[in-house]
Amino acid sequence: MTTQSTTARAAVRPRDAEAFGALYAQVQQFYAHQMQLLDFGECERWAATFTEDATFEVPTLPEPVVGRPALAAATGRTAAQLAASGTRHRHFIGMFDVSEQPDDTVRVRSYAIVYTSPAGGESQVHRVCVCDDVLVRVVGELRVASRVVTRDDLA
Amino acid sequence: MTTQSTTARAAVRPRDAEAFGALYAQVQQFYAHQMQLLDFGECERWAATFTEDATFEVPTLPEPVVGRPALAAATGRTAAQLAASGTRHRHFIGMFDVSEQPDDTVRVRSYAIVYTSPAGGESQVHRVCVCDDVLVRVVGELRVASRVVTRDDLA
Amino acid sequence: MTTQSTTARAAVRPRDAEAFGALYAQVQQFYAHQMQLLDFGECERWAATFTEDATFEVPTLPEPVVGRPALAAATGRTAAQLAASGTRHRHFIGMFDVSEQPDDTVRVRSYAIVYTSPAGGESQVHRVCVCDDVLVRVVGELRVASRVVTRDDLA
Numbered sequence: 001m002t003t004q005s006t007t008a009r010a011a012v013r014p015r016d017a018e019a020f021g022a023l024y025a026q027v028q029q030f031y032a033h034q035m036q037l038l039d040f041g042e043c044e045r046w047a048a049t050f051t052e053d054a055t056f057e058v059p060t061l062p063e064p065v066v067g068r069p070a071l072a073a074a075t076g077r078t079a080a081q082l083a084a085s086g087t088r089h090r091h092f093i094g095m096f097d098v099s100e101q102p103d104d105t106v107r108v109r110s111y112a113i114v115y116t117s118p119a120g121g122e123s124q125v126h127r128v129c130v131c132d133d134v135l136v137r138v139v140g141e142l143r144v145a146s147r148v149v150t151r152d153d154l155a
Numbered sequence: 156m157t158t159q160s161t162t163a164r165a166a167v168r169p170r171d172a173e174a175f176g177a178l179y180a181q182v183q184q185f186y187a188h189q190m191q192l193l194d195f196g197e198c199e200r201w202a203a204t205f206t207e208d209a210t211f212e213v214p215t216l217p218e219p220v221v222g223r224p225a226l227a228a229a230t231g232r233t234a235a236q237l238a239a240s241g242t243r244h245r246h247f248i249g250m251f252d253v254s255e256q257p258d259d260t261v262r263v264r265s266y267a268i269v270y271t272s273p274a275g276g277e278s279q280v281h282r283v284c285v286c287d288d289v290l291v292r293v294v295g296e297l298r299v300a301s302r303v304v305t306r307d308d309l310a
Numbered sequence: 311m312t313t314q315s316t317t318a319r320a321a322v323r324p325r326d327a328e329a330f331g332a333l334y335a336q337v338q339q340f341y342a343h344q345m346q347l348l349d350f351g352e353c354e355r356w357a358a359t360f361t362e363d364a365t366f367e368v369p370t371l372p373e374p375v376v377g378r379p380a381l382a383a384a385t386g387r388t389a390a391q392l393a394a395s396g397t398r399h400r401h402f403i404g405m406f407d408v409s410e411q412p413d414d415t416v417r418v419r420s421y422a423i424v425y426t427s428p429a430g431g432e433s434q435v436h437r438v439c440v441c442d443d444v445l446v447r448v449v450g451e452l453r454v455a456s457r458v459v460t461r462d463d464l465a
Binding site for chain 3: 014017018020021022023024025094095096097098109110111113124125126127128130151152153154155
Binding site: 018019021022023024025026028029031032033035036088090092093094115117118119120121122123124125 | 169172173175176177178179180249250251252253264265266268279280281282283285306307308309310
């Protein structure tokens, strides 16, 4: 069917495939839980899903946010603004391109769609973002060591 | 990198990770199939993905829908209205936060975005919902025993 | 809880469940990577995720696109138009209903939401699509052998 057999990498062995499947599920569960913490305003618990010295870059801030206290504070300000305006945000993240690195970190590029719903109004798309993360394992649990977010409307 | 090693729970063992990966995939497959049955108007088959005595709560109904016949009837009415108006709905569900309970049930909190497409018109976001389910295993297959849906625009 | 025990298919054995979990993760990783190649304008690499004689049907083309060169060319035209107009598209695909076939192919029905973001403008939903694929394994890697896309606004 194709002529690329000789250049393709070796066939995936079942055990490797199951190990990747386990990692992939862990990554998905991690992001689902992390984003739900954010959307439900659990700022401290959300910040705890990052390493203590994590960096977070977004295009709307002049420099990266560094460390859990700064992350929790930035998120808390946003949560307070949303609450004051009667608006809900949902971060729907997916499309995970997951690759384990030789240094045991896990690189994940994903898409994150942010939806906004004013109370009593129409829900709509707020932002379309690409999220480039480096995850590390801390006693078996995933943590974000660095995150770089880009926004399609600003690119 | 962090100081939390002593308080974190024990590292995930490979076998446990693969069992969770298997469950996580099963959950995703279950929801994808269930929502596709709904969107393609297969109301009876959709209702059969719930337990016979399942409860379904949504903010727009005064009391929970209980049991497969009532579930199929409610869904059939919506499907008929959509068909009459030439409109398609798609339920895009994801962001699964999955936790097995000591009683062997599986709790899943997810986000569901409903898109609407009038024939010949512009597709757009219709609803942004959070879905809290209790799943049970029936001869190895997942079934919804209870579902509570909230809508961001009504919260 | 239910009366269907006798009619349900046999309980899923752990080993089967883990093999399905591995496949399901592989499928998700495949689509995430494929769609990211498309959205980042890597047209040749995107085309290489199809078999050499793959067919691709969309409602806006009078006949199927066949083969990698034609796929890359069609995608390249769209990428050039988007770049010229300063607009970004993101294909967010998910809701995978995955079934292995007796002939060792894998059928996948999924939903794909396309978001559009004009530079400096508002991101919004562009298209809501259903994607019916037949995947084959080439030396352990998945490839699309045929794809049929439908659009909800044209259905």
